[in-house]
Amino acid sequence: MKFAVMGTGIVGTTMAGKLVTLGHQVAMGSRRADHPGALAWAAATGEQAGVGTFADAAGFGEIVVNATNGGATLEVLAAAGRANLSGKLLIDIANPLDFSKGFPPTLSILNSDSLGERIQAAYPDARVVKTLNTMSAPVMVQPSLVPGHHNAFVSGNDPAARTEVVNLLASFGWPEDDIIQLGDITTARGAEMYLPLWLRLFGVTGTPHFNIKVAWG
Numbered sequence: 387m388k389f390a391v392m393g394t395g396i397v398g399t400t401m402a403g404k405l406v407t408l409g410h411q412v413a414m415g416s417r418r419a420d421h422p423g424a425l426a427w428a429a430a431t432g433e434q435a436g437v438g439t440f441a442d443a444a445g446f447g448e449i450v451v452n453a454t455n456g457g458a459t460l461e462v463l464a465a466a467g468r469a470n471l472s473g474k475l476l477i478d479i480a481n482p483l484d485f486s487k488g489f490p491p492t493l494s495i496l497n498s499d500s501l502g503e504r505i506q507a508a509y510p511d512a513r514v515v516k517t518l519n520t521m522s523a524p525v526m527v528q529p530s531l532v533p534g535h536h537n538a539f540v541s542g543n544d545p546a547a548r549t550e551v552v553n554l555l556a557s558f559g560w561p562e563d564d565i566i567q568l569g570d571i572t573t574a575r576g577a578e579m580y581l582p583l584w585l586r587l588f589g590v591t592g593t594p595h596f597n598i599k600v601a602w603g
């Protein structure tokens with residue numbers, strides 16, 4: 387498949403690298419077509435990797451992955467262009483974190499709304515699925531970094547789009563039983579509002595290689 391990975395940070399490069407390893411073609415999007423980090427990634431990765439503006443990448447991808455700063459995501463998607471997102475699966479990994487008052491960050495969207503919902507509302511033709519935002523980038527694509535069973539969450543209005551994402555996560559190594567489909571895109575609220583706890587758990591564990599395990603009886 388052809389993927390657009392919007393974002394040149396640790397999430398974007400980790401996701402893009404994994405997708406190429408799995409045989410996909412990836413265009414990494416950035417504000418500038420000559421982003422040094424993206425160019426270096428593409429040069430080191432080979433012919434399955436490309437680099438461009440957010441619009442270039444979104445135009446290339448059959449599936450679009452949003453791995454951009456949550457405060458800039460809507461601006462990024464506007465730059466990507468509505469026509470380049472229409473009808474596509476849009477996998478949203480971003481968190482609406484606001485670091486403007488230092489650490490810990492606050493959430494810029496919360497309670498009765500979420501970034502996932504804002505994206506879906508702005509692009510009703512796109513099939514938005516929120517996932518993987520509740521863990522660090524290495525764990526997203528290598529769940530075995532955390533011992534035992536632990537969970538990934540999937541939120542989106544379109545059940546077929548959610549299934550596509552479940553299948554993609556399975557290709558990353560996620561056992562299907564460990565992937566919890568929460569429901570429609572409003573369920574992204576809880577996944578995003580977990581971030582304040584994630585940040586504190588990071589402080590306690592001292593490692594990004596941890597995750598939630600949901601147990602029930």
Ligand SMILES: NC(=O)c1ccc[n+]([C@@H]2O[C@H](COP(=O)([O-])OP(=O)(O)OC[C@H]3O[C@@H](n4cnc5c(N)ncnc54)[C@H](OP(=O)(O)O)[C@@H]3O)[C@@H](O)[C@H]2O)c1
Binds near residue numbers: 398417522
């Ligand atoms: N770090 C993690 O392990 C982790 C885990 C879970 C979820 N997340 C979420 O995943 C997303 C990506 O995180 P990250 O740490 O990889 O990178 P990041 O630093 O949060 O975001 C980097 C990307 O955002 C773009 N960006 C930043 N400010 C922008 C602006 N004002 N206008 C347009 N684009 C802007 C950058 O564009 P350029 O390429 O042009 O610089 C870059 O591509 C975030 O929403 C984060 O909360 C991160």
